[in-house]
Amino acid sequence: MYRVSLQPPPGSPYRRGYWSTGGFTADSSGASLISVSDEAPPSVGTPTAVIQLGASLGSSTVPVQVRWTASDPGSNVMADRLQQQSGNGAWTTVSTSVTRAANRLLTPSTTTTYRFRARATDYAGNTSADRTGPAFRVIRTQQTSASVSWAGSWTTRTDGSPSGGSYRRTTAAGASARFAFTGRAVAWVASTGPAYGKARVYVDGAYRGTIDLHAAATTWRRVVFSTAWTSSGSHSIRIVGEGTAGHPSVTVDAFAVLR
Numbered sequence: 001m002y003r004v005s006l007q008p009p010p011g012s013p014y015r016r017g018y019w020s021t022g023g024f025t026a027d028s029s030g031a032s033l034i035s036v037s038d039e040a041p042p043s044v045g046t047p048t049a050v051i052q053l054g055a056s057l058g059s060s061t062v063p064v065q066v067r068w069t070a071s072d073p074g075s076n077v078m079a080d081r082l083q084q085q086s087g088n089g090a091w092t093t094v095s096t097s098v099t100r101a102a103n104r105l106l107t108p109s110t111t112t113t114y115r116f117r118a119r120a121t122d123y124a125g126n127t128s129a130d131r132t133g134p135a136f137r138v139i140r141t142q143q144t145s146a147s148v149s150w151a152g153s154w155t156t157r158t159d160g161s162p163s164g165g166s167y168r169r170t171t172a173a174g175a176s177a178r179f180a181f182t183g184r185a186v187a188w189v190a191s192t193g194p195a196y197g198k199a200r201v202y203v204d205g206a207y208r209g210t211i212d213l214h215a216a217a218t219t220w221r222r223v224v225f226s227t228a229w230t231s232s233g234s235h236s237i238r239i240v241g242e243g244t245a246g247h248p249s250v251t252v253d254a255f256a257v258l259r
Contacts, residue, residue, distance in 0.1 A: 038122065044070045047117065140256050150177055182259060193219065199213065
């Protein structure tokens with residue numbers, strides 16, 4: 001028999017007490033017993049990584065969000081544990097909450113891989129096995145790369161704030177930038193602020209939405225669009241400026257890829 005002190009999950013009709021193989025026993029306040037057996041561990045989904053939308057690239061890092069799922073129909077999930085591995089190094093714990101999302105700043109590298117694994121424990125004390133996500137590398141591609149092609153009128157601006165110290169800017173409606181890559185996730189990195197307007201985004205030729213870069217204050221190296229796939233493959237992303245009246249600027253600072 002196991003006996004674990006617990007606080008019932010929010011919304012539960014039961015009071016504080018303990019859980020054992022015989023079920024939940026309430027405290028001395030008089031709540032009745034229930035007969036429930038929970039000997040099965042929680043179900044945990046494989047962690048997936050995406051480039052974190054709305055975050056900004058660091059001078060030498062890329063913001064990545066790791067997501068996973070966990071559920072338990074018996075006594076509910078009490079705690080999660082997310083661990084990270086860099087290269088062939090040791091696994092280190094990066095989260096023990098039940099938010100099922102963790103934001104990480106990862107260093108781009110053409111050789112170093114990252115992996116994440118997650119497990120969960122329920123209120124009855126059952127712990128699942130670790131579920132390990134696929135290994136991936138983090139790649140930052142500056143707008144100067146030959147893998148980015150340009151159409152229409154663009155100018156290059158040099159500044160200390162953008163990624164790599166420069167960016168390309170257009171005010172012309174229809175001017176476009178296309179980035180071809182191999183990976184499992186991609187992000188467009190741009191500036192936002194009072195001078196910036198709207199641009200359409202196409203992924204693999206399909207329209208994915210219109211991004212409005214207009215904001216009250218200027219920010220640099222911002223992830224303004226991010227998308228991901230279940231496995232790595234060959235893809236393209238195309239940015240098309242709309243020439244927004246009064247604030248037409250659109251920038252391409254960099255692209256980030258999980259490969």
